[in-house]
Amino acid sequence: MADSNTIDILAIAAHRDDVEQTCGGTLLRMKALGLRTGILDLTRGEAGTRGSADERAAEAAEAGRILRVDVREALDIPDGRVENTYDNRIKIAQVLRRLRPRVVILPYWTGRHPDHYTTATLGYEACFAAGLSKLDLPAECGAPHRPYKILYASLYADVRPTFVVDITPHIETRLQALLAYRSQYGEQTSGAGLFVPEEDIRERMFSTARHYGLLAGVRYAEPFVQREVSLVNDLMQLPVQSL
């Protein structure tokens, strides 16, 4: 059985607040099912337009508390320069061997921000590397481990999701986690063209979640893509009504 330091689901993202924007409700739902969850942010936000890395660390800790994650860590990959290098794959592989998640959530592999789509490839290759017995990492990282399932959070990608997760009971908590990033989202007078005030964030988040919920006949949902086909054992148990 898993020991208390390992987790079931790990969301890996380029920036602090990415997880809150794409799959925070899903982490809350998994937690409600009794699973252990975690977040690995690859950067610390030092290149952000607003807020210092220290401020964002405090905000990330608060958001993680609201999302009820068991683990939240940040690597030291430079913000705005997430690159798929051997060193970066090793950094992530060490975390994967230590936390041993069965499910890893990555950002979708195309998008506007290079850090995001690079994280998809970098994260995938780190998952692969973590399972290689020949990859010689310090023993304290743990034995080789390869996650069973890799999913891509596709909320900001213009693609049809493979499935959505019903987050209806968790939507308010998810919003609170996002709003924990005061330095990014609080009502501010400067830079209004780039940052929207709180009520706009609420409206945007709810309408996006509603859109994905409608695709599956629930109120609010978050979208995911998986590369594998789905396996069905019982046609009678297939969810989502056709007409």
Ligand SMILES: [Zn+2]
């Ligand atoms: Zn981001």
